[in-house]
Amino acid sequence: MKSYSFAEENYLKSIHSLSFGQPEGVSTNSIARLLNTKASSVTAMIGKLHTKELVSYEKYKGVTLTPEGEKIAIGVLRKHRLWEVFLVDKLDFKWDEVHEVAEQLEHIRSVQLTDRLDKFLGEPKFDPHGDPIPSSDGVYRENQPTCLLSDLNVGDQGVVVGVLDSSKEFLRFLSDKDLLLGTQFSVVKLFEYDESREIKFDDRTESLSQRVSTNIKIKRL
Amino acid sequence: MKSYSFAEENYLKSIHSLSFGQPEGVSTNSIARLLNTKASSVTAMIGKLHTKELVSYEKYKGVTLTPEGEKIAIGVLRKHRLWEVFLVDKLDFKWDEVHEVAEQLEHIRSVQLTDRLDKFLGEPKFDPHGDPIPSSDGVYRENQPTCLLSDLNVGDQGVVVGVLDSSKEFLRFLSDKDLLLGTQFSVVKLFEYDESREIKFDDRTESLSQRVSTNIKIKRL
DNA sequence: AAAAAAAATTAGTCTCGTCTAAAAAAAGTC
DNA sequence: GACTTTTTTTAGACGAGACTAATTTTTTTT
Ligand SMILES: [Mn+2]
Ligand SMILES: [Mn+2]
Ligand SMILES: [Mn+2]
Ligand SMILES: [Mn+2]
Numbered sequence: 141m142k143s144y145s146f147a148e149e150n151y152l153k154s155i156h157s158l159s160f161g162q163p164e165g166v167s168t169n170s171i172a173r174l175l176n177t178k179a180s181s182v183t184a185m186i187g188k189l190h191t192k193e194l195v196s197y198e199k200y201k202g203v204t205l206t207p208e209g210e211k212i213a214i215g216v217l218r219k220h221r222l223w224e225v226f227l228v229d230k231l232d233f234k235w236d237e238v239h240e241v242a243e244q245l246e247h248i249r250s251v252q253l254t255d256r257l258d259k260f261l262g263e264p265k266f267d268p269h270g271d272p273i274p275s276s277d278g279v280y281r282e283n284q285p286t287c288l289l290s291d292l293n294v295g296d297q298g299v300v301v302g303v304l305d306s307s308k309e310f311l312r313f314l315s316d317k318d319l320l321l322g323t324q325f326s327v328v329k330l331f332e333y334d335e336s337r338e339i340k341f342d343d344r345t346e347s348l349s350q351r352v353s354t355n356i357k358i359k360r361l
Numbered sequence: 362m363k364s365y366s367f368a369e370e371n372y373l374k375s376i377h378s379l380s381f382g383q384p385e386g387v388s389t390n391s392i393a394r395l396l397n398t399k400a401s402s403v404t405a406m407i408g409k410l411h412t413k414e415l416v417s418y419e420k421y422k423g424v425t426l427t428p429e430g431e432k433i434a435i436g437v438l439r440k441h442r443l444w445e446v447f448l449v450d451k452l453d454f455k456w457d458e459v460h461e462v463a464e465q466l467e468h469i470r471s472v473q474l475t476d477r478l479d480k481f482l483g484e485p486k487f488d489p490h491g492d493p494i495p496s497s498d499g500v501y502r503e504n505q506p507t508c509l510l511s512d513l514n515v516g517d518q519g520v521v522v523g524v525l526d527s528s529k530e531f532l533r534f535l536s537d538k539d540l541l542l543g544t545q546f547s548v549v550k551l552f553e554y555d556e557s558r559e560i561k562f563d564d565r566t567e568s569l570s571q572r573v574s575t576n577i578k579i580k581r582l
Numbered sequence: 583a584a585a586a587a588a589a590a591t592t593a594g595t596c597t598c599g600t601c602t603a604a605a606a607a608a609a610g611t612c
Numbered sequence: 613g614a615c616t617t618t619t620t621t622t623a624g625a626c627g628a629g630a631c632t633a634a635t636t637t638t639t640t641t642t
Contacts, residue, residue, distance in 0.1 A: 147599060168620055181600055183621055188598090200607060200620060231477040241471045250462045256452040368629065389590055402630055404591055409628090421590060421637060585642080592635070598628085605622070611615080 146247045149216045150175060151185050152194060153246075155205055156213035160282065165202020211278055215254075218274040220246035221267035222257050228268040229261060235268040235321070236311030269311075270302025270321050270357065287360065289353040290335070297326040302357035310355060317346055324361065367468045370437045371396060372406050373415060374467075376426055377434035381503065386423020432499055439495040441467035442488035443478050449489040450482060456489040456541070457532030490532075491523025491542050491578065508581065510574040511556070518547040523578035531576060538567055545582065 144152075154174045158166040168186070172179045186203055189195045194209035205213060223245040227233040233241075255276060258264075266272055274280035292298060300323045303310065314320065318341075325341035335350035348356075365373075375395045379387040389407070393400045407424055410416045415430035426434060444466040448454040454462075476497060479485075487493055495501035513519060521544045524531065535541065546562035556571035569577075 145598080169618090177599095178601065179620065180602080180622080184599075227474075231474070231481055233473070233477070237473070241469065241474055244469050244471075245466075248462065248465050250465075252454070252458070253448075253452070253462055256454070260452055366628080390588095398629095399631060400590065401592080401632080405629075583642100585640100587638105587640070589638070590636080593633085594631105595633105596629100596631075598630105599626105600628105601624100601626075603623085603625105606620080608617100608619070610617070612613100 143249055144212060147185065148189065149212065149247055151189065152205065152209055152213040153216045155195065155203055156210060156217065159205065162202070165204045167202055171203075214274045214278045214280070216246050218276070219248070219254055221271060221273040222254065222261060222264070224267045224269070225261050225264045225273070226257060234315060236308050236315055238268060239306065239308060268321065269306050286357040289337070289348070289356040289358050290350060292327045292337075292358070292360075294327050294330050297324070297361040298358035299324045299361055300356060301359050303355055304357060305355040313352070318342065319346070319356070364470055365433060368406065369410065370433065370468055372410065373426065373430055373434040374437045374441075376416065376424055377431060377438065380426065383423070386425045388423055392424075435495045435499045435501070437467050439497070440469070440475055442492060442494045443475065443482060443485070445488045445490070446482050446485045446494070447478060455536060457529050457536055459489060460527070460529060489542070490527050507578040510558070510569070510577040510579050511571060513548045513558075513579070513581075515548050515551050518545070518582040519579035520545045520582055521577060522580050524576055525578060526576040534573070539563065540567070540577070
């Protein structure tokens with residue numbers, strides 16, 4: 141069983157996450173942005189991953205994961221999300237506190253560990269942000285057919301099932317408003333002027349900017 | 362809060378563990394042996410740790426941890442042992458399977474994580490090998506005043522409280538014989554010829570070589 | 583106290599992953 | 613289609629951490 145460095149795993153994971161709806165491949169700059177690094181560093185790493193046959197790549201065209209590269213990326217994602225569940229369910233972390241730590245824990249190498257952790261957690265299907273957890277054989281489907289809170293009109297009801305922006309800042313914001321995963325709400329007003337909405341939940345009314353409502357994934361009720 | 366690389370933490374932990382009864386300092390070679398590296402690499406790293414004031418060091422004399430260096434080493438040791446407890450108590454790992462994984466987990470950076478893990482595990486005082494777990498303020502006393510199985514004579518009774526050799530191989534050996542932590546036994550025979558002993562436990566009799574009995578820490582009953 | 587052996591350090595290289603600055607290619611504009 | 617802007621790649625450098633080979637210091641032996 142080959143084993144990859146933290147850096148390699150982080151790149152593969154980033155390419156995977158940027159690949160949605162990008163059959164032509166992912167751009168160098170987008171990877172650099174996501175990883176907080178420079179485009180030239182990305183080019184260098186892509187070359188290395190190409191040699192190892194983990195990505196398909198032609199100069200100036202985008203990058204794509206090979207099946208092997210995708211397998212590794214999904215494995216890392218699985219570990220990331222399982223650890224997030226561990227932190228929230230077992231250690232009482234808040235959903236906005238887990239990302240940094242999971243970013244480290246996802247690189248721990250031990251198949252046994254991942255599988256036993258999965259069992260210990262009760263084989264969860266979703267992480268604390270509503271994102272699906274890949275199974276050990278790498279199968280999963282990213283939550284795509286959800287709609288956003290910004291798709292709802294006055295009178296519509298929904299339940300929060302995830303977020304598009306999972307930055308610490310946004311998650312903190314939602315926590316402050318008690319808008320957590322599973323919260324049921326209804327839209328009471330919609331101001332066409334700035335696309336802001338008033339929603340009602342837990343006997344409270346809150347006003348949400350357009351920016352906020354386009355980042356909340358919901359299911360219609 | 363400064364933060365140190367995996368390599369630096371591993372070196373500090375090694376120096377700490379080699380420092381018992383070595384007030385003159387630890388030798389370059391002994392560190393290299395423990396870390397599976399070369400003496401020249403050790404010299405280079407010691408220089409770096411010296412610059413950061415984590416070790417006291419004079420060329421050709423041994424190395425000693427400064428109070429700051431010791432604090433870091435003990436912190437890593439605490440994490441190592443807490444994770445070992447997690448793996449054994451929660452994920453059903455065997456005591457000979459945990460070392461490699463804990464060697465990685467000990468470097469995860471998050472004070473919150475360590476303290477919450479500690480609570481979650483019920484603030485254990487000993488790891489699965491009978492070694493004491495440092496408290497969060499860095500206080501602990503290494504199990505020194507124990508005696509060894511090899512100190513016992515015919516008729517003496519004891520209970521296994523730890524091991525000197527915690528290699529995978531030795532732990533596997535003990536597991537195979539069902540000689541786990543907490544096993545109560547009595548010495549039934551002692552062959553002066555090769556210092557081997559027959560001990561009785563769980564209604565069985567086993568013969569142990571001198572090599573084995575000098576590596577088992579026990580408490581007299 | 584000189585010679586031999588062992589331990590530790592230095593010198594010089596290597597790989598990994600990153601960076602800045604410069605050059606080349608691609609995409610967008612008039 | 614030529615010019616400009618943006619994206620990507622190349623060139624060159626650096627720090628971390630490891631290695632081998634050579635050298636120096638310390639310790640042991642005779
Ligand atoms: Mn990561
Ligand atoms: Mn998540
Ligand atoms: Mn380690
Ligand atoms: Mn242990």
